[in-house]
Amino acid sequence: xxxxxxxxxxxxxxxxxxxxxxxxxxxxxxxxxxxxxxxxxxxxxxxxxxxxxxxxxxxxxxxxxxxxxxxxxxxxxxxxxxxxxxxxxxxxxxxxxxxxxxxxxxxxxxxxxxxxxxxxxxxxxxxxxxxxxxxxxxxxxxxxxx
Numbered sequence: 001x002x003x004x005x006x007x008x009x010x011x012x013x014x015x016x017x018x019x020x021x022x023x024x025x026x027x028x029x030x031x032x033x034x035x036x037x038x039x040x041x042x043x044x045x046x047x048x049x050x051x052x053x054x055x056x057x058x059x060x061x062x063x064x065x066x067x068x069x070x071x072x073x074x075x076x077x078x079x080x081x082x083x084x085x086x087x088x089x090x091x092x093x094x095x096x097x098x099x100x101x102x103x104x105x106x107x108x109x110x111x112x113x114x115x116x117x118x119x120x121x122x123x124x125x126x127x128x129x130x131x132x133x134x135x136x137x138x139x140x141x142x143x144x145x146x
Contacts, residue, residue, distance in 0.1 A: 001058040008054025015051055019044035072106055079103065091140040092129075097122035 022040035065073075083099040101118025105111065129135045 001060060001062075003062055003064075004054050004058030008051045008058070010051075011054065012048055012051030015044045015047035018047065076103060076106060089141060091142075091144075092126055092137045093122050093139045096125060 019041055022037055022044060025037050025040070027036060079099055079102050083095050086095040097118040099118070100121040101114045104117040105114035108114070126137060126139060130137045130139075
């Protein structure tokens with residue numbers, strides 16, 4: 001019970017800090033009627049509400065994951081941090097394919113389906129983000145495409 005309450009308190013503090021930082025967003029005179037602050041404040045309010053629920057109604061008997069699960073989570077975090085740092089220098093396709101393949105392998109440790117999932121997600125997300133949503137993604141490192 002104490003672990004849920006501590007986590008709820010941490011979540012509440014982070015949510016309140018997030019809301020406070022969202023109120024500092026500058027608005028231009030050409031913004032929409034709701035403004036750019038509404039969505040981040042809404043997300044922060046939901047997170048604060050979730051933290052309060054954890055404080056008020058903790059799980060009486062929480063089950064903590066075993067060491068293997070903690071190891072998998074650590075690997076996933078390291079891979080995602082590496083992914084964030086590799087996007088700009090390497091472009092979108094290669095880091096996304098590698099990251100998706102590693103995470104897919106963690107879900108189901110079969111090499112060929114993990115590699116195919118990584119390639120499919122990389123190409124599919126690139127098409128979606130670049131052409132359907134109009135984002136300015138670079139597919140490969142700038143040195144390769146000139």
